Amino acid sequence: MIDYRAYLQKKGYTETTIENYIKQVQLFIKWCNRNHTTAIDIDYKDCLKYIKYLQRKGTTKKTVNHRLGRVKVYLNYLVEENFKSENPIESTTIKGVKRIVNYNLLEADELEDLYYSYETENIKDQYHRLTAKRDRIIVGLMVYQGLSTTNLKALEVRHIEVYKGKIYVPGHKKMNARELELKPWQVIELLEYIKEIREEIKQRRKVESERLLIPNNARLSNTITNIIKKLKKTNHKVENINQIRASVITNWLGQYNLRKVQYLAGHRYISSTERYLQDDLENLHEIVNSFHPIA
Known part of the structure; x- marks a missing residue:
């Protein structure tokens, strides 16, 4: 062993x-x-x-x-290690394990609207205007790449491959590393952020860090909480970053095969991805029961 x-x-x-x-x-x-x-x-x-x-x-x-x-x-x-030619149970799972009931998911256009509706210009204070642009980048990484809070915290400047139009997302004990495509408009904003905005935020905050996303204080999670509050004003359905990630993964499952979504989401196990598969009748039944339980 x-x-x-x-x-x-x-x-x-x-x-x-x-x-x-x-x-x-x-x-x-x-x-x-x-x-x-x-x-x-x-x-x-x-x-x-x-x-x-x-x-x-x-x-x-x-x-x-x-x-x-x-x-x-x-x-x-x-x-x-070449001891076996294949894993005979690679795609085997036991049926009947309760899936996540994603009853308040956001559609792809709703997710994109969160990004485009995020205000960055009509802000009087210069520093707040800078942090708003940083926050919009965070929103983009949430709604297009489905990144979690842990993913966002782990990002460093070197993980952005601007000229390839890609981002490397480091793995951790519960999630695999992966390389994801960036949208063209994300690339443009990231270029500006890395070269100008991030440097100015660092100077204002008087910090030296390799982290891509410099938070307003010591905790990026506080910054994300404030972002979510603003997103709720755009769409009242927004709950938290986990719901946004679940929405992204579920939308991916409508476009790609299970293995590709597993990679995009960074799931270690295919069973984690399977939990996001939507069975409309099953989910409807569970939702109805959760709100109107039969006595």
């Missing part, structure tokens, strides 16, 4: 998570041994037997999916 531990460390998992993953894999390997197979030789049919074994133990569907996810990571490791 030494090599596998190093693999997980390289992927950015915390030590606590690594211990949990290794424990689950060891249990999986023991099951394989009892059933006259190995993790290297196991095929889809035997994997189904393992899933049934977990289900017979009274494990909930959600827990089975979690344990299956840890086995998937291990099998992916074996594939990457």
Whole structure:
């Protein structure tokens, strides 16, 4: 397990998570041994037997999916190390796990309107005009690239590839890194921001930082909270940055296949992306029940 531990460390998992993953894999390997197979030789049919074994133990569907996810990571490791030719359960999940009910999502045109409606010009105070332009860039990264607060905090100037029209979003323990396309108008505004606006904000704030987005105070999350308050005035449906991200991901699912959306969203597991799939009848039923429960 030494090599596998190093693999997980390289992927950015915390030590606590690594211990949990290794424990689950060891249990999986023991099951394989009892059933006259190995993790290297196991095929889809035997994997189904393992899933049934977990289900017979009274494990909930959600827990089975979690344990299956840890086995998937291990099998992916074996594939990457050329011990296996493929992962037989790469796209396997247990049906029946409750999905996110996204009942207050924003359409693509509503998201874009948040960006274009964000005021940056008719502001008397020069510094506030500068920060408004920074904030509009944040809104753009939220509504076009679906970035989370954690993503926005991690961005540095070097992550913007202006001349390629792309942005590199660093990964962290819960999310994969990815490279995303920028809209042409985002590129233009980012050029101005990096060369002029950001420098002036740094001088005003008297800070030296490689961070792309210099906040009004020590916490970018406070800046984002203020942005959301302004966005609510544009569209009363706006709730928070998580809702905006969920809207972006759901809209992507209407345009691209599941794997591409998984990459765009930075999800470690395909099951995370699947939770955003919209089943209109299922969602309608859940929404009605949540507001009008049957006694």
